[in-house]
Amino acid sequence: MAAEVKLMNEIEATAAQMDIDMNIDFSSIQLPPGENFGIISDDEDVYHDDQLELDSGFGNVIVVDNLPVVPREKFEKLEGVLRKIYSQIGVIKEDGLWMPVDPETKKTLGYCFIEYNTPQEAELAKEKTHGYKLDRAHIFAVNMFDDFDKYMKVPDEWAPPEIKPYTPGENLQKWLADEKARDQFVIRAGTDTEVLWNDARQSKTELVYKRTYWTESFVQWSPMGTYLATVHRQGAAVWGGANTFNRLMRYAHPQVKLIDFSPGEKFLVTYSSHEPSNPRDANRVVINIFDVRTGKVMRDFKGSADEFAIGGAGGVAGVSWPIFRWGGGKEDKYFAKLGKNMISVYETETFSLIDKKSLKVENVVDFSWSPTDPIIALFVPELGGGNQPARVSLVQIPGKEELRQKNLFSISDCKMYWQSNGEYLAVKADRYTKTKKSTYTGFELFRIRERDIPIEVLELDNKNDKIIAFAWEPKGHRFAVIHGDNPRPDISFYTMRSTHNLGRVSKLTTLKGKQANALFWSPGGRFIVLAGLKGFNGQLEFFNVDELETMATAEHFMATDVEWDPTGRYVATSVTSVHEMENGFNIWSFNGKLLYRILKDHFFQFLWRPRPPSFLTPEKEEEIAKNLKKYSKKYEAEDQDVSMLLSEQDREKRRMLKEEWEKWVEVWRRAHEEEQLERQKLRDGEASGEEEEYEAKEVEVEEVLDVSEESLLEIFVREFWVMTFMFEWVGEHWTELSTLAVQKLFDEKPLTDLTEEDEEIIKSVVAGTIPSYSLESELGDCKRAVAIRRESLQRLMGKSLSGLPLEGFDYKSILGFHCEMPIEYVQISEGIVGLLLLNGGEFSVPMATTEGCLVASTNRESLF
Structure with a gap:
């Protein structure tokens, strides 16, 4: 709705009726020291450390060089050719194409200026047409007009850069050496972002760092917890430390919307989408890949949203994040993007395509990297009405060698799930029945580390059951499946290794009629939370898969998220601002005991700080586990000290409450005594309030300590x-x-x-x-x-x-x-x-x- 426009005299008349003085010198008004009323970010220095560069007004202008030199009678023909080429990229302004003319020869000078509606269109035109071959003698050289001013400012004589003195930075892993072995997490609520210790022993949090307006949209930890990334209009920034989070680097990317770290934290990918000047055109996408430590742009990708859509299809499918998926484990050696009939795989040494060409795969619609090895699993759907079956292939990188292939028939959909160690790949295949009116689901299980990569087929007892969720046990050999069409589905557990049948998948158990639609394994395996989110209103069941028994059932009403801490000791459940009530988070022990609860209005995010992988060898970890009793004595003594401290604190708190009560009673007792004579006068000398007028009665109160229910x-x-x-x-x-x-x-x-x-x-x-x-x-x-x-x-x-x-x-x-x-x-x-x-x-x-x-x-x- 358009805003109502009022004349100044109308505003003054209205103000006079309301006794408002309009004769105010606004320049005389000063805010209290340090107050900004939330208008300016606490992190203003992120944007204004460097001198502000004003917009020159020519960011939407390009210069096209190496054009044919033509006389005046051929102006129209050359201009028509140029307009045909450059109007396909964006909208050229009226009178936005100008070719300078030599006043003596009356011929063009061999270059022209083209002005677009937006700088983004100009950038795209430069990228698309630089090096364009008009004919053998004329190959376009395209530059931004603003670049000339930048290059002209370069001094003729080189001056050595000023060497700044080295100042050692803070140990970014210091938080890992916490004496209490605690973990950190970050929360966002309202305009505040806080980093906190999880002090579960004392059932509370401890503040590490707090900042208002620290980010403009969200925060994100790096995969190993070294950095915390924030997002701003001008770009992204990373922060680090144990207690004081200092800014370590900035990454300029205007209007950035999404970010993604590489698994080894070496690179940061940023994404932005810009609306075109022509409504018929697709949004323009800009992706930058930065070196995390130096802030240097290693590679950028620009184009329309259709070019970055899933499978190059665009339309409804749209862009899927992350567009670039990292592979090769923690070494950050490769990243890949899905395209039309191809997968483009890049290596990070040169940030160019492997073998300078993409992996050609007709009609490929999805792919997934192994978490630990340079292996790609890709899926191709059926073609020709089923004449060409669907298939799942495993491809080794960088050699692009196909390790294994499995043809799948009558497939309607397919999803791929890697186990965290890369030992297994589960392919969920939805197949059509013979009538094509319905589907049923089965699993193809690949054993990646075994010879020839054998494949097993698994079907549920009722193969018509709908699959609601699937999850591998981290670092383990088991997986869980939620399946069924009932309001209370079943949950089945399977193992790829059993004592009786080492080479075959076998079912461990099925839990009937559970209020769950999501699975959350502990990072250490063995324990799992069966969660009923959304329609189930936060039902939680803490299950021990080793013993196949339920440890506890609980509820966090309206819970939207469940997340284990990186050690597998604690679980956080939260209710974010998608609900208007009960915003905040709960912290639970691994076996389902509620440790503490914190409510926060407008709660947006809860993220545990990840831990880097252990440097210990598996043999050393096994040795520590065997000698755990020797190490546990120290921690048991610490636990006892903490318990005694908490008990002492509780006693002190009760003692203080008792003293306050006794003081309050004493004050009123004295007041009662002082008023006794006055009360007797009011009652004609009759005594009142004497104890003998009252009868003391002893009342027994029964309390139910425990109730056992049994059918x-x-x-x-x-x-x-x-x-x-x-x-x-x-x-x-x-x-x-x-x-x-x-x-x-x-x-x-x-x-x-x-x-x-x-x-x-x-x-x-x-x-x-x-x-x-x-x-x-x-x-x-x-x-x-x-x-x-x-x-x-x-x-x-x-x-x-x-x-x-x-x-x-x-x-x-x-x-x-x-x-x-x-x-x-x-x-x-x-x-x-x-x-x-x-x-x-x-x-x-x-x-x-x-x-x-x-x-x-x-x-x-x-x-x-």
Whole structure:
């Protein structure tokens, strides 16, 4: 909506009505010292360290040299040729093409000036047409007009540069030597960016560094945690240190939007996108690759967004970040870009294409580097309606040798997942059914380090299950899959190495009906967080894959992100500003204990500071693990000291609170005493507030310390198994229990005939619609209840329960009663469960049943 325009006299009239004085000298207004009201960044020096270079106004002008020298009658023809060439790149301004003429010969001077609408178009024209061959004698030399001014300022005589004295920098790895072995993380909330220690022992954070307006969009750690990158309008900057984050280098790139570090932290890639002057044209993309330490641009790439789109397709697919993907491990030797029918692989020694040409692959749509080796996995979809199958290929770089290929048929989609050590590659292949109306999923598993790279095919038990998530165990041989179409999907764990079958993939277990849609493995393996984000509202399950058991379940309501710390000791869950409420983060132990919680309004980012890989050999790490007890004594003593310190701090805090309370009570006690005479006067001499007028009562308060939940069906089945065994044992050893006068009660008798009504009740008990322990109260007949329950149990467990019901016993005498508990009990919704002593052993029996009454009375050596 356009802004409303008002005349100055209207504004003055409105101000007069509101008693606002317009006679203000704005130049006389001064802000308080150090106050800027958030208008200028704290990091203003990032932009103004150097003298500001004013725009000359000619950044959109290029000079084209080596043109034909023509007379006036050929001006139009030459101008038409030039316009045809350069109007394809951008919009030339009106009267924006000028060819100077020699006043004596009336011929052109062999060069021209071309003015575009934007500097970006001029830059692109220079890049595209420099070296353009008009004919054999005329090869264009194109320069920016502003470059001439720069070159003219170069002095004729060389002057040696001033040598600045060397000042040693801060140790950028100092934070790794923290005495408490803590990790750092960075958060962004509102306009503040903070770097903090995770002091989990004391369940709190410790501030390392804080800065307002430190970045204009986001921050990003380098892969090994050496640098913290910030993003600004003029470019990017990196900062480092343990306690004081000093700026180490700046990288000029106007309107930068995205950044990406190489794995070894040697290079930084920056990206920006600029709108064209012609709405019909695609956005212009600029990518720079900087040397991190020197800030020098090693290579730049410019072009339309279509040229950098996935597979060169453009359109809906658009640009995928990172455009350049790094390979070859931590050495930063290679980087590659996906193009149309090719993969362009560059080496960082010269920043040029390997063998000066791209890897030609018809219709390639995706590729992925091995995390540790110079191996590319690429995917080509089906062609010709299935006549040419899809395929996944492994290609060795720099030789471009194909190591392995697998053809895939009836493929609709494909995703590739590398294991962190590069030992395995999982290819998720979505295939069409025969009718082409639906798809199903399977996995192709490549064993990269084994001879000839064998491939295994894995299909889920229900191959029609939708795959929701897949994740390899870091540095391990296991992987997890979330699959299913239900609101509560299943989670299956597999291993590439099992004790019984070393060369085959095998399933470890399947967890049924979990509220999870994301998998987060610990960096050290073994532990995994099964997270239910988005629609599951932050459900968390901490699972031990070694023991195949759940350590804890928890919830961080509306959680959007989950991230393990680099050591695998702690987990951070956060709610970012995509939600308006509950913004902040929680820190958990690896086994699911909530350590502390911090709320922050407008919370944007939480990032653990990565650690560099260990310099220890695997053998040395194994030796340390074996001798861990020797090292652990020191840390156990430190933990004990910390616990004592925390206890002392808690005691001190309670003591101070008590002192404050006693002081407060004393103040009011004195006030009460001082006002006593006044109160007596107001009450005609009657005393008030005396203690004898009150009666002290002692009140008992019960607190539930622990509640154990267990399925009633599990209790019922398990306890009756025990009861069955007990009755059979009593039947076999009755002579040893001759002191009991109930031997005749245990003689086996034929089962009482069951009526049709009894049969219907048995079916309901087996189906679980009628609880069997409620039969006595429902039927009003204990003997009939025992008979029905016995038959129900026999059908459920397939085991004979001979000896029940007992003949010769007066069942009516116990109807409506529970027996007295022999030892202890736990109250449940239906009846009582207790411990039974029998021949020196302890057994659990449902005491709300007729059988329970019989057994408990037998235990007390008494008859009913």
